Amino acid sequence: MLIAVLLGFVFAPLWNLLGRWIKGSFSWLPALLPAGLFLYFASLYPVTQNGPLLTSTPWIPSMGVNLDFRLDGLSLLFALLITGIGTGVFIYASYYLKGHRHLDRFFAYISFFMASMLGVVLADNLLLLIIFWELTSISSYFLIGFDHEAAKSRRNALQALVITGLGGFLLLAGFVLIGTVAESFSIAQLLGTAGSLQNHPLYGWMLALVCAGAFTKSAQFPFHFWLPGAMAAPTPVSAYLHSATMVKAGVYLLARFTPMLGGTDYWQYTLISFGGITMLYSAFHAMHRKDLKEILAYSTVAALGMLVFLLGIGTQQALLAAGVFILTHALYKATLFLVAGMLDHETGTRHIEKLRGLRKVMWPVAIAGGIAALSSAGVPLTYGFIGKDLIYDATLKAINWPWVLTAVALVTNILVLYAGFQAGIRPFTGPLPDHHRTLHLPNARLWLPACVLALLCLAFGILPALTNGLAGAVASAIANTPVDAHLAIWHGFNTVLALSGLTLLAGFLLYGWFAPPEGKLQQRWEHLSPESLYRKAGQGFTWFAGKYTRLLHNGNLRSYVFSIITFIILLLGTKILTGVHLYFDRRAVVGGLRLYDVVIFVVTLAAIWKSISTNSRITAVASLGVVGYCICLLFVIYSAPDLAMTQFTIDTLTVVLFVLVLFRLPRFLRINDKLWQDGILAALFGGLISLIALGALNEPTTKETSExxxxxxxxxxxxxxxxxxxxxxxxxxxxxxxxxxxxxxxxxxxxxxxxxxxxxxxx
Amino acid sequence: MKSIILKTASTYLLPLLLLFAVFILLRGHYNPGGGFVGGLIASIAFVLHAFAHGLVETKKMLRFVPSACIPVGLAISLISGFVPMAIGRPFMSGEWLSVQVPIIGSIGTPLFFDIGVFLVVIGITLTILFTISDGIL
Incomplete structure (x- = not known):
């Protein structure tokens, strides 16, 4: 399993080296990597049915950090999504970015990302997990900013990195806290002692820090805005990172920590409220957007909110629903993104009002988009229907306020249905504009991955029992106890069916009657949105840094020295006055004074006097050189020949250097203004150092080291x-x-x- | 500052000072001295030459840019640290040959490390001084 994770890191630079072939006719070659990994993980499916598969390779055993990996139901689902959708995206990108001059680099980044993401979901050690977690943030930064010549993509990439990086930092703190309290960084051991952390006094901090990490990564309100911004990335990236895999890393984290941190009131309220607000807020936003990718981005945020919400409810039904909904959402949302990318690629626009009637020119795309939209709506015979059923089942059986939660889920589902139809059905219906008549069906490498994913939505929807094993394994892994899944289309006439019907009816009506208004509402509230607050915080920070730099880093060497020395005097002075008892032995100071000591002392004093009284820089420098030589003589007398020799050469070179520098300075300048200020400072500093030196003479020195x-x-x-x-x-x-x-x-x-x-x- | 006495004197002083620098470098292990001081003395020798003859002359005499000494010296020091690893000792442990060479004394990895320091110090000092005095001397 270690090799499977590291393979992506190995191949990433290889794609760059093979750049010439990849940009040529071998652009399909990188797709073999995720395809091979997909088959590998699929072959491990039977093994994981009997419990998690653990492997371990020593790395830094002294710190308890090993390359531990675990494969249980939850990891397997994510690994299959990462490699499976990865295969589709790799194939798709090989044509979508055909002829791009950095295609090799793109594959390098995305392989790197895939490996990091596999690491996140397979890591069995918290520190290992955080390393891969940060690697996904970094590779996401490169992928969002792939079109690095556009200022917007650079800015959005940085924004995503700042938000997720901040979360990663808090998450690291949370992990360290958990690891210290539980005395283990191993997830397997933490799961073994699950339930002990919830009663710890620091539980609140752990929960807050882990949630901060998960919410920033999974774009929960108020950190959601980086995700729509990340749509500046090429569409394959949006389909892969920002709908199917990376943004679900936060969800994965919460799911993974459900047994260890979950089950408390705090957990429930935090997750339900954040998830609930996120899904309502962004589903409402999705309804008002007209750019295909923006619609999809906001409906993705809504789906992520839904997942957090389900994990917050935390009953077995809710966990099962979350597991199934991860798969459902990944399948239909990746399809919709791929479809949006194709429309953009072929027509050059993503504005939904300009895209009509395209079924006539690209029918396989229309089929894929249609099925995905139906699945997102939850129409029977699609996998989305199963997911939606489970969600209503979970909210109805929630412990607190089942009807409130159900209403929230209902409204979100209606709005998501609307968004899905806008993106997946609307561009293909209606009359075809004349200027689009010349379009033709794109290469199969573009539409085939979308069609395969769409067919999977359909196949799982018709035969939901196919996914029983996987869904059960996922729910068992989240709940840390065995859960059986019995997915079926027909459960008889009950409330859930009625709610599903209500969703569809309301959604269809909304789609028929509502057209998104021109974005006046958004503009009015723009200055209060989290995104503009974030931007203002950034500007404020730059302003502060500018002021601060101008104050302290003003380019005047004299003021630097002045502030440094003042600081040292204050620091040492307060310490000496408050804490240290000084004792001087007068005999040690005066006794043993010899004639040449006195001579050197007098010469030094004279040189110092000359250096401060002169008006010429050269004289001052030369006098300082004399002071240096006098100190060398002291070293010679007190038998430190090595020191004396070095000091002597250094002093010579310093004077030479000084003289050379003086050549470059303005010639006439008063150098001894502010005499009093500098004098007082120098006297204070000199006095302080003398005090310390005299004090040090009386300290009993330990001779161990020198001996x-x-x-x-x-x-x-x-x-x-x-x-x-x-x-x-x-x-x-x-x-x-x-x-x-x-x-x-x-x-x-x-x-x-x-x-x-x-x-x-x-x- | 182009005095004829300084010029003549520095021509004779340069080889003497360089020899002295090498002497200081080699005796460092038993008596006061070492690579650092040796390097400083050698740089002073070149600086004196530059003061007397001008920077252009000194650079012409050197035939290579002084900054080239920096990577060479660093490499010698680093390699001398790696040599003990070849015979299974830890990085930078001192290894000595058993034979005594006349004049130099015993030869070991610390000696080469010191030679590396010597070269780096010459390179750094001359790079800084020559850069700053460019156009003045």
């Missing part, structure tokens, strides 16, 4: 110069990194200076 080096320098490293042995042997790794950092600094100086010189040349 270790003195004893072992020759024994272990065969050197007699301890300083050098430390540099090249004991702490050699530090030196390695230091010279690397120095090299980067040199490159930085080089590029900065050369940049300036070349811009001078331009002038």
């Amino acid at each position: 270790f080096y003195a004893e072992n320098a020759y024994l272990l490293a065969k050197g007699k110069n301890i300083v050098n042995v430390m540099l090249v042997d004991f702490r050699g790794f530090d030196t390695m990194i230091e010279i690397t950092v120095l090299s980067i600094a040199a490159l930085g100086v080089y590029s900065l200076m050369k940049l300036r010189i070349s811009s001078d040349n331009k002038e």
